[in-house]
Amino acid sequence: MTILLLADHDGHTLGDATARAVSAARDMGGAIHVLVAGENVGPIAQVAANVSGVDKVLVADDPALAHLLAEPVADLLVGLSADYVAVIAPATSIGKDILPRVAARRDVMQVSDITRVIAADTFERPVYAGNAIETVQSTDVLKVVTIRSSAFDAAPQGSVAAPVESVSLPARAWKARFVSEELTKSERPELTSAQIVVSGGRGLGSAQAFQTVLAPLAECWHAAIGASRAAVDASYAPNDLQVGQTGKIVAPELYVAIGISGAIQHLAGMKDSKVIVAINKDPDAPIFQVADFGLVGDLFTLVPELVRALG
Amino acid sequence: MKKILVPIKMVLDANVRPRVKADGSGVDLSGMKLSINPFCEIAIEEAVRLKEKGLAEEVVAISIGPAKAQDILRQAMAMGADRARLIETDRPIEPLTAAKLIRIVVEEENPDLVILGKQAVDDDCNQTGQMLAALLDWPQATFASAVAVDAGTLHVTREVDGGHQTLALPLPAVVTTDLRLNEPRHCSLPNIMKARKKVLDITPVANCGLDMAARLNVLGVKPPEPRKAGRRVANVSELVRDLRAAGVI
Numbered sequence: 152m153t154i155l156l157l158a159d160h161d162g163h164t165l166g167d168a169t170a171r172a173v174s175a176a177r178d179m180g181g182a183i184h185v186l187v188a189g190e191n192v193g194p195i196a197q198v199a200a201n202v203s204g205v206d207k208v209l210v211a212d213d214p215a216l217a218h219l220l221a222e223p224v225a226d227l228l229v230g231l232s233a234d235y236v237a238v239i240a241p242a243t244s245i246g247k248d249i250l251p252r253v254a255a256r257r258d259v260m261q262v263s264d265i266t267r268v269i270a271a272d273t274f275e276r277p278v279y280a281g282n283a284i285e286t287v288q289s290t291d292v293l294k295v296v297t298i299r300s301s302a303f304d305a306a307p308q309g310s311v312a313a314p315v316e317s318v319s320l321p322a323r324a325w326k327a328r329f330v331s332e333e334l335t336k337s338e339r340p341e342l343t344s345a346q347i348v349v350s351g352g353r354g355l356g357s358a359q360a361f362q363t364v365l366a367p368l369a370e371c372w373h374a375a376i377g378a379s380r381a382a383v384d385a386s387y388a389p390n391d392l393q394v395g396q397t398g399k400i401v402a403p404e405l406y407v408a409i410g411i412s413g414a415i416q417h418l419a420g421m422k423d424s425k426v427i428v429a430i431n432k433d434p435d436a437p438i439f440q441v442a443d444f445g446l447v448g449d450l451f452t453l454v455p456e457l458v459r460a461l462g
Numbered sequence: 463m464k465k466i467l468v469p470i471k472m473v474l475d476a477n478v479r480p481r482v483k484a485d486g487s488g489v490d491l492s493g494m495k496l497s498i499n500p501f502c503e504i505a506i507e508e509a510v511r512l513k514e515k516g517l518a519e520e521v522v523a524i525s526i527g528p529a530k531a532q533d534i535l536r537q538a539m540a541m542g543a544d545r546a547r548l549i550e551t552d553r554p555i556e557p558l559t560a561a562k563l564i565r566i567v568v569e570e571e572n573p574d575l576v577i578l579g580k581q582a583v584d585d586d587c588n589q590t591g592q593m594l595a596a597l598l599d600w601p602q603a604t605f606a607s608a609v610a611v612d613a614g615t616l617h618v619t620r621e622v623d624g625g626h627q628t629l630a631l632p633l634p635a636v637v638t639t640d641l642r643l644n645e646p647r648h649c650s651l652p653n654i655m656k657a658r659k660k661v662l663d664i665t666p667v668a669n670c671g672l673d674m675a676a677r678l679n680v681l682g683v684k685p686p687e688p689r690k691a692g693r694r695v696a697n698v699s700e701l702v703r704d705l706r707a708a709g710v711i
């Protein structure tokens with residue numbers, strides 16, 4: 152009864168999503184092995200070994216795994232999967248890309264984006280952009296599951312390191328080739344693990360307003376910056392900041408929606424936040440229906456005023 | 463390339479607020495507006511643009527669903543797809559079964575490229591394209607925000623958690639669309655009329671000879687926990703006071 156968990160990392164650091172997926176794995180029950188695949192990922196494997204609840208870390212170090220492309224990683228997971236009752240991964244862009252490939256190869260249905268474990272084979276997952284919660288039971292021999300990070304707390308660092316073991320990737324000619332990557336660099340905390348998220352929408356009106364109005368508030372609170380789809384589409388903010396059904400799902404202690412109307416697809420990404428604040432000039436904006444504290448007015452006056460009040 | 467296949471799904475219209483049925487068996491679709499899944503509309507648009515650029519000869523749309531799904535196939539043809547196929551079934555289809563049915567069609571049609579939506583906004587599964595690629599042993603590029611074809615190689619820019627990534631794929635390949643790949647066109651009346659005359663081939667799912675048994679038992683569907691009602695604050699200082707009292711700042 153052992154679960155294999157694919158670790159999420161960017162080549163340098165272990166994503167916080169992995170420690171959250173460990174919590175979901177603990178809820179499923181059984182031993183937990185974490186697979187760290189990549190190139191020169193020894194240090195990441197050491198970090199994974201220290202996450203409380205992890206029983207063993209498998210490291211697959213191979214240049215072919217450098218960018219965690221779906222074909223080689225799926226091959227690796229399919230090969231290892233015979234020894235496991237479940238193969239799971241955080242529902243990050245990496246996990247979402249790779250795990251269905253593993254499921255199809257093993258002829259099983261994946262359970263996507265779970266928010267709660269009811270039993271080792273039964274899970275809750277949101278459908279219809281979170282407007283309904285489905286309870287599903289998998290009848291397949293192997294469970295393939297992706298985990299919604301915002302629904303689980305990160306497993307803490309443990310006091311003893313789990314053993315680390317090498318596994319090898321059988322060589323094969325994979326077809327897709329990595330060309331390049333443009334990663335957004337930011338001094339801010341990561342959106343999906345930040346305690347406070349300050350998000351801007353179309354109401355901000357420009358990329359400049361993200362810098363001059365939103366950023367100072369985020370600065371005060373050491374908060375992450377998020378955005379609505381409309382703001383991303385208008386190039387006010389980069390795509391990796393999009394919160395919502397098709398962007399990132401966040402559940403911080405405090406979410407501040409500024410100049411965001413509150414379309415269901417946006418709510419899908421933030422309505423499980425502990426406290427929600429909305430600042431919007433339209434008193435009928437749907438965002439106020441989910442906001443704990445609503446402030447009606449012009450964001451260009453209210454946000455600088457808020458920064459001054461905090462300063 | 464000769465042919466692009468685009469699987470499209472009919473779903474509850476993205477602008478309609480879904481309501482869970484009182485008996486907890488699912489979301490109420492009766493009498494509701496059903497539309498093409500927004501990501502599938504983007505997939506059709508992309509295929510048609512590749513054809514318009516002279517990079518593809520034929521675009522075939524396919525849907526697995528009830529007779530009513532002919533409507534979205536006609537819409538796809540009004541947008542520029544050359545013909546369409548419906549695999550008709552009244553039962554809900556899991557992504558694994560959808561992928562297997564699409565594979566059967568791929569084997570008949572031999573497309574060079576299959577473009578799917580990254581996710582259907584009803585089940586929010588985000589699986590079918592990846593599963594199809596695995597079943598065919600084809601390369602995949604999911605969550606595409608740009609697609610270019612150059613000497614038989616596909617260059618796809620993908621939206622990933624940290625930003626963007628670009629992959630090169632030999633054909634045949636599977637691509638799934640993200641929202642920013644393109645903005646789908648509106649169908650003109652003449653094109654809607656023309657689409658009525660295009661070929662729409664219907665096959666009952668039983669003819670496919672596939673085991674359709676669901677692998678996931680849906681034990682129940684419930685509405686999300688409602689948030690307790692919030693309130694308006696009069697000004698910034700009241701907001702700061704309340705946030706401090708709530709212990710979040």
Ligand SMILES: Cc1cc2nc3c(=O)[nH]c(=O)nc-3n(C[C@H](O)[C@H](O)[C@H](O)COP(=O)(O)OP(=O)(O)OC[C@H]3O[C@@H](n4cnc5c(N)ncnc54)[C@H](O)[C@@H]3O)c2cc1C
Pocket residue numbers: 351352353354355378379380381382393394395396397398399409410411412413414415416417420430431432433436448449450451476500501583641
């Ligand atoms: C399949 C699909 C997936 C989607 N996925 C996502 C997703 O992941 N995330 C997402 O966010 N959206 C998503 N959307 C889009 C979503 O439906 C909305 O279009 C989008 O969220 C709107 O963004 P917005 O609230 O910034 O813009 P708008 O709806 O235009 O709202 C702008 C708000 O700003 C307010 N405002 C304007 N000026 C001021 C001012 N000076 N002071 C105060 N307030 C002001 C206005 O009153 C208004 O409420 C998706 C849509 C589809 C169809």
Ligand SMILES: Nc1ncnc2c1ncn2[C@@H]1O[C@H](COP(=O)(O)O)[C@@H](O)[C@H]1O
Pocket residue numbers: 469470471472499501502505524525526527555557560577578579580581582583585586587588589590591
């Ligand atoms: N019944 C279906 N008919 C045609 N295409 C489908 C069907 N189900 C899923 N797809 C395709 O697979 C994509 C992803 O769906 P899903 O994996 O269910 O989120 C959709 O955007 C469609 O392109």
